[in-house]
Amino acid sequence: MKTSVVVKSSALVGVLALAAACGGSSGSSSSSAAASGAAGGSGGGSGKSVTLTFWHNSTTGAGKAFWDKTAADFTAAHPNVKIKVQAIQNEDLDGKLQTALNAGSGPDIFLQRGGGKMAAMAKAGQLMDITGVITDATKKVIPDAALAANSIDGKTYAMPVAVLPGGFWYSKDVFKKAGITTNPTTVAELQADVQKIKGAGTSAIALGAKDAWPAAHWYYFFALRECSPDTLSKAASSMTFDDPCWLKAGQDLQSFAATKPYNPGFLTTSAQQGAGSSAGLVANHKAAMELMGAWDPGVIGSLTPDKKPLADLDWFPFPEVSGGQGKPGSILGGIDGYSCSAKADKQACGDFMNYIATTPVQEGYYKAFAAPPVNTEAQAVVTEPYLKNVVKAYSSAPFVSEWLDTVYGQNVGNALNVAVVDLLAGKTDPAGVVKAVSAAAKKA
Amino acid sequence: MAAHSEGTSAAAPTRTGVVGGGGSAAVALPPARRRSRGSGSWRARLEIALLSAPALVVFLAFVIFPVAMAAYYGFFDWHGYGKATDFVGFRNYTTILEDPDFHSALLHNGLIVVFSLVIQGPLSILLALLLNRRMRGQSLLRVLLFVPYVIAEVVVGTGWSLMLQTDGAVNGLLQKAGFTALKTDWLSSPSVAIWTLIGIITWKYVGFAVIIMLAGLQGIPTELNEAAAIDGASYWQIQRRITLPLLGPTLRIWAFLSIIGALQLFDLTYIVWGQYISSTAGTSTMATYMVSNGRNAGAFGYGNAVAVVLFLISLVVALIYQRFVLRRDTQGALTGGGR
Numbered sequence: 053m054k055t056s057v058v059v060k061s062s063a064l065v066g067v068l069a070l071a072a073a074c075g076g077s078s079g080s081s082s083s084s085a086a087a088s089g090a091a092g093g094s095g096g097g098s099g100k101s102v103t104l105t106f107w108h109n110s111t112t113g114a115g116k117a118f119w120d121k122t123a124a125d126f127t128a129a130h131p132n133v134k135i136k137v138q139a140i141q142n143e144d145l146d147g148k149l150q151t152a153l154n155a156g157s158g159p160d161i162f163l164q165r166g167g168g169k170m171a172a173m174a175k176a177g178q179l180m181d182i183t184g185v186i187t188d189a190t191k192k193v194i195p196d197a198a199l200a201a202n203s204i205d206g207k208t209y210a211m212p213v214a215v216l217p218g219g220f221w222y223s224k225d226v227f228k229k230a231g232i233t234t235n236p237t238t239v240a241e242l243q244a245d246v247q248k249i250k251g252a253g254t255s256a257i258a259l260g261a262k263d264a265w266p267a268a269h270w271y272y273f274f275a276l277r278e279c280s281p282d283t284l285s286k287a288a289s290s291m292t293f294d295d296p297c298w299l300k301a302g303q304d305l306q307s308f309a310a311t312k313p314y315n316p317g318f319l320t321t322s323a324q325q326g327a328g329s330s331a332g333l334v335a336n337h338k339a340a341m342e343l344m345g346a347w348d349p350g351v352i353g354s355l356t357p358d359k360k361p362l363a364d365l366d367w368f369p370f371p372e373v374s375g376g377q378g379k380p381g382s383i384l385g386g387i388d389g390y391s392c393s394a395k396a397d398k399q400a401c402g403d404f405m406n407y408i409a410t411t412p413v414q415e416g417y418y419k420a421f422a423a424p425p426v427n428t429e430a431q432a433v434v435t436e437p438y439l440k441n442v443v444k445a446y447s448s449a450p451f452v453s454e455w456l457d458t459v460y461g462q463n464v465g466n467a468l469n470v471a472v473v474d475l476l477a478g479k480t481d482p483a484g485v486v487k488a489v490s491a492a493a494k495k496a
Numbered sequence: 497m498a499a500h501s502e503g504t505s506a507a508a509p510t511r512t513g514v515v516g517g518g519g520s521a522a523v524a525l526p527p528a529r530r531r532s533r534g535s536g537s538w539r540a541r542l543e544i545a546l547l548s549a550p551a552l553v554v555f556l557a558f559v560i561f562p563v564a565m566a567a568y569y570g571f572f573d574w575h576g577y578g579k580a581t582d583f584v585g586f587r588n589y590t591t592i593l594e595d596p597d598f599h600s601a602l603l604h605n606g607l608i609v610v611f612s613l614v615i616q617g618p619l620s621i622l623l624a625l626l627l628n629r630r631m632r633g634q635s636l637l638r639v640l641l642f643v644p645y646v647i648a649e650v651v652v653g654t655g656w657s658l659m660l661q662t663d664g665a666v667n668g669l670l671q672k673a674g675f676t677a678l679k680t681d682w683l684s685s686p687s688v689a690i691w692t693l694i695g696i697i698t699w700k701y702v703g704f705a706v707i708i709m710l711a712g713l714q715g716i717p718t719e720l721n722e723a724a725a726i727d728g729a730s731y732w733q734i735q736r737r738i739t740l741p742l743l744g745p746t747l748r749i750w751a752f753l754s755i756i757g758a759l760q761l762f763d764l765t766y767i768v769w770g771q772y773i774s775s776t777a778g779t780s781t782m783a784t785y786m787v788s789n790g791r792n793a794g795a796f797g798y799g800n801a802v803a804v805v806l807f808l809i810s811l812v813v814a815l816i817y818q819r820f821v822l823r824r825d826t827q828g829a830l831t832g833g834g835r
Contacts, residue, residue: 150576168575168794176578264772317662319684319773328661462575462794470772470788477684477776492793 102400103134104160107149109142118420126407133400153178160396161404164210164389166202166454168461174209180392181207185402190409193427201387201454210389211405212426213417217385217446218269221348222341223334224364226254230340235368239308242371246313249340255315258339260323260330261473265457268469269343271485272456274301276382277373281451288459291493293486297377302475302482304373309476315339319477324351331355335362343370345386346442350422367438369445382451386458387426467492563807570801575794588801597775601785604690604778609758611694612701613751620705625735627706628713642703653767656696657683683768686778693779696764705750712746713739745825752817759810782806
């Protein structure tokens, strides 16, 4: 479903907005003014008056202000295009959007979470193919891979706005207290560090398995290390999981989990809600680290006692696994974007898509949401060391995969997530995970 | 109205033998009476039609239509966007019936039905007997027992899920009281979690049962108890021979509500165990199965088919219960109704 993506994106847009609001985002206003000039060249299309409705999910703070300003700036540069912005609470957005699209009264522009849902919308003919309207200027600053992540059969259905790769978010203080001076680069080193941290009296790894997808991240990363890029990509279309690397990934996770690295009661710990959630445990120094996407700094920041970004936060990538077929340095990461409805005015909506990809708008996006922007020029203004590390690891990765539950679609993705939780609970074995995923693939 | 009920009570004895034998009952009525009913009937019917039309329209639009649509979508591999086009016949239904996860959800529903009846029934009768006596603080006790039922499921679920965490209040209390051996993983251990759920359900719904039982008790004439006491019956004899039999109709109605509620249980499980791990923890129900395999999996056609199965199971149970258990209580009220 991307239920996982739903929740992840809620983190991104909803919660990061909070963090951004707290962290101070004074810079976005000036950059947006510059942006309107930059995009002004594409002109007002045919000159007829067009109104576009626009749904996003930032109901508070800097995120909401960012989209209001972006829409107003766009109208200033394209006087014949009015954008009616509507912020819809994140958890309500998907259902409302689905109903509206089916009723033929959907918005012209809306948040796109990709994956199975995007495929279902495209199949139902509800999305505009924006391949032809993407300008060369946009292609220059938005990486091909990011556009490809929002494409099906060579047709692009959404404009990416943020990259959200995964890795370990950790507290430098807790690491120091446990006597850890360098970040682990292999799973064996990670295991040794886990024991050191536990010895120092803190939970080592926070895991919110109640939401299933955070637990499944562990399997995705082991699969990324064990399986070749080819196997991962082929599985997306063939929906067959008979390569032995899938089983090996499950075995890796099972033996890693056997060392009890996770917080007690992780099966009923949620990911992002309250101080007792996995992000909350990191925010309050009750756990040393969490494997999560790049929206996590904002989530952690919103759960610290003073609601400010965690001062000693840092990041390292998922360690390498010896003997795996994955390319070392490969990374998993989601991409959030915006789609045009098939019924929207092609010229006006296309212009807006190109506009939100421009460098000044993307810089504003980063400042409002504290998330790495997808625009390569805008990435240069990122200041937080941990976000810089993330961007660096992302741009130098030899292979980038979307979160596997997104890649394999809602049905298989959901089955995969639940099966991984079953594995961690001891209810199934690595073979059971592969079996559950294959069974779901047959249903799809 | 009076004529109507008189007619049905006359018909009832003949009906017990023949299902749907309304015709023979009508013949048994005096001819004069039939004529008087018949002459005003077009007007009566018009009135009935006019007065019930708004309610009927709402009922059709918001109950019958959605049920019909669920049945329709259940035949498709539909992912929720656009029109349902991939007709798959009964494939969704065969998948449901073959899915071990559905079997265990069904089993959990069964356990919840049985333990709701077995625990809450006797407990609520005892408490109702206790609260039915004159004593100090009676009203306060009644309120305290009823409060959990009034609190929203979301609040109850959130509260218990926080208290039952591994490092939550319940384990903390056990530790402090010296019962360290009793500390356990209340929510995630599959052998414990289902009992945790049944415990929360009992805590939440026993107050409702007590209130219903109390209402039943108050309907029993005190003269009967007094007469029995004069004849030398002990307190327990009176309860066993008089109170319990007379409480029968109340008990049967409560059990009916309890069974249907238990079959459709969703909110407590969903809130305490979340969207994903109820099947891992062994607390899934048919309704949580419907959501996780329907909406969460983006398989809306499949989810609709599960909804239909859940509806049919509840309907069959309700009909069987009405036919065989509630029959004597509802004669002339629910099962009568013919002319």
